[in-house]
Amino acid sequence: MERPALILLAALAALAAGAAAVVVVALLARSVLG
């Protein structure tokens, strides 16, 4: 794979990690706050 493609893939993985963290906390908030 080309290097720019790898960089973009890594960036998307980081963005997905951030989005996943937000989803985890949103689910937690829903369970705590009812």
Add this chain to the structure above:
Amino acid sequence: MSRGRRVVLGVICAGTLLLVPAQAAWAHAALLRTSPQASGTVNGSPARVSLGFSEVVEPKFAIISVTDAAGHQQVSGSRYRLPTDPSTLAVPVRHLPAGWYLVYWRVISADGHPVRGAFTFAVGPNPGPAPQFVIPSLSETAATPSLVAARWAAFISMMLALGLFGLRTFIARPAVSEAAGAARAVSVALSVALAAALVAIPIYTVMTTASFALRSALDVTAIVPLVRSSSLGRSFTDLELVVALFAIAAAVSIRLDRAPGRPRSVAALLAWIGALLAAAAMLAVPGLAGHAAQNSPAALSLALDWVHLAAGSLWLGGLVGLLVFATRLPAGRRRDLLAIVVSRFSRLAMLSVAALIASGVGASLQHLPTLPSLWQTSYGQAILVKVALLSAALVLGAINFSRTAPRLVAARSRRDAVLGDSAAALLRRTLTGEVVLVTAIVAAAMVLSSLPPPAKALGQLGHVSAHVGPGRVTETVKHGGYSLGISITPNRAASPSQFSVTIIRGGQPVTGATVIAHFAMLDMEMGQQAYTLTESPPGTYTRSAPALVMAGHWGLSFDVEPTGAAPFTVILVDKAEG
């Protein structure tokens, strides 16, 4: 808009937030109803004893014991939640002969605080006189030194990681191209903080679950399956996952930002946004796991908690990052690069401190029902310790803001090496002092978040005529032209006490009055009780009742309505011991 105006606008917005009134809410699992009724008499043995709480409590961590006057256990099975009402716990009991019984209970609140209590009931028709029960300890706290230390380790490493990330990818970014070694040192510090957080969070979670289950934290095989049974345990296991996601996003973000002198590439920007999202999510978890989520309005207290933690993290992590960065800068460029980074950090630190103070004041207004509770309760005292430490840290911060940063900038423009070196030396000393103080503030915050906030009942109490107890009470209170001789015997928790009020006016007993005694628990949220006192002999109003159902401070209000005269209320704060 100028920077000054933006700061003023921010302060006004924060101030407006503080004006939103806090509504009363249950801060803890409070016992609202019992079956059989507390202090009541039932005709015939009940099949079960049930306790209805103000929130859903986990049966796995609950204790309900029912003992007779001789101390024999009467519970015949394990506790369970009522299928029709999940906030009610019940235990089956053996066939109970006529007599008095003590119910002792302990549950874990949603915010992780253990709550204990006791009450008695009698099985009739002829239960006989109430005995003096021996009551197990009614006080339990989440603020033990080992739990506070573990909580501190988890929070400080998490806050450091967030602040170091902010310093590395934002504050120090303009200087990174010329100071690759120093930037690498900050990244290494960030990795160490993240690794420490990933170790400290599970340790704290296991320790706190062990304390809920009243087991040793070393009994890991028994504790781990219980970790997600409590609200606090679920929040902290989620926090571990979110910190791991932040670590991934932060590592990618730093690795992709390869040309720090120039604007970020699209890929670096995407990764940075990912890391910021994870950081924002991380900051929300402690509020959801603690007092903030149990307060009302929850959205406001959660927002205040988020801002408080974010500002604290940027400040603490920034200070440590600046120390690491300053020591690893190339000798020839140290003064110039420091001038850039320190002046950028000083502005961020000032905004962080303003946000810290505003959100801290807001949270205190929400949690403290009265001004005296600031110095009369342990919760208020922990806030005062935080304020004192913060004031000391602010003095050092002010030196950096008004002296060190301008001197570094002046030394850079004038190429004055002597001034630059002395400013750099001053910077190291003040930064070290600030780091020590902020670390101590976080420790005080951990004590604060482990203590139950004072009960809202304190705010509704009104003017207190006298503070009495522990032990037998004989107190004379004057009100208007009346003299009230109040006695409480023996004034012990969870056993019947004789409450008596002798009312005299102009040397004559006041007869035919209506006297109602109200009992409000002041150390935690609990429903109020009221009893009408009966007159015997003339002018003396008495009642024997196990109204002080747990140890601690009680607000006793005596509503007196003399015949043909204006009614009045006399309030005492009584301390009852178990």
